[in-house]
Amino acid sequence: MIWELDFALLLFMTICAIAAITVKDLLHATIVLAAYSLIMTVLWAEMNAVDVAFTEATVGAGITTVLFIAAIARTRRSSSD
Template sequence: MIWELDFALLLFMICCAIAAITVRDLLHATIILAAYSLIMTVLWAEMNAVDVAFTEAAVGAGITTVLFIAAISRTRRSSSD
């Protein structure tokens, strides 16, 4: 494995995790978590765990993101903060 790429992906994952818990908009948090899941997919594929990478891409970045966005679209904003 290329350690520079691993380190860059690790830093990006940490930034995504911090951004997902600090952002106030749910849609932005969902998109950031989808990016986090895609980076996890790249890491699993780099570690030669292709079956886990496909599952992470399908479930983590695909289905979960779509379900989160569908749930967010059905909610109303009650405050203007």
């Protein structure tokens, strides 16, 4: 456990988590959520939870992003701002 690396990862993770719920465009939010999931994967692996890290990488960064993008592709933009 290197505390500088931990601090940087947690900082980026918090920034990504806040950005994912505040950003306007849904596609941008999905990509930021994938980045959050990737940083979370590194954190799990650093905490020696390799199984959880694997699940986070496959489900969080892989399947969820594809499902969100496929769902967004079926929606229409209602506001024009």
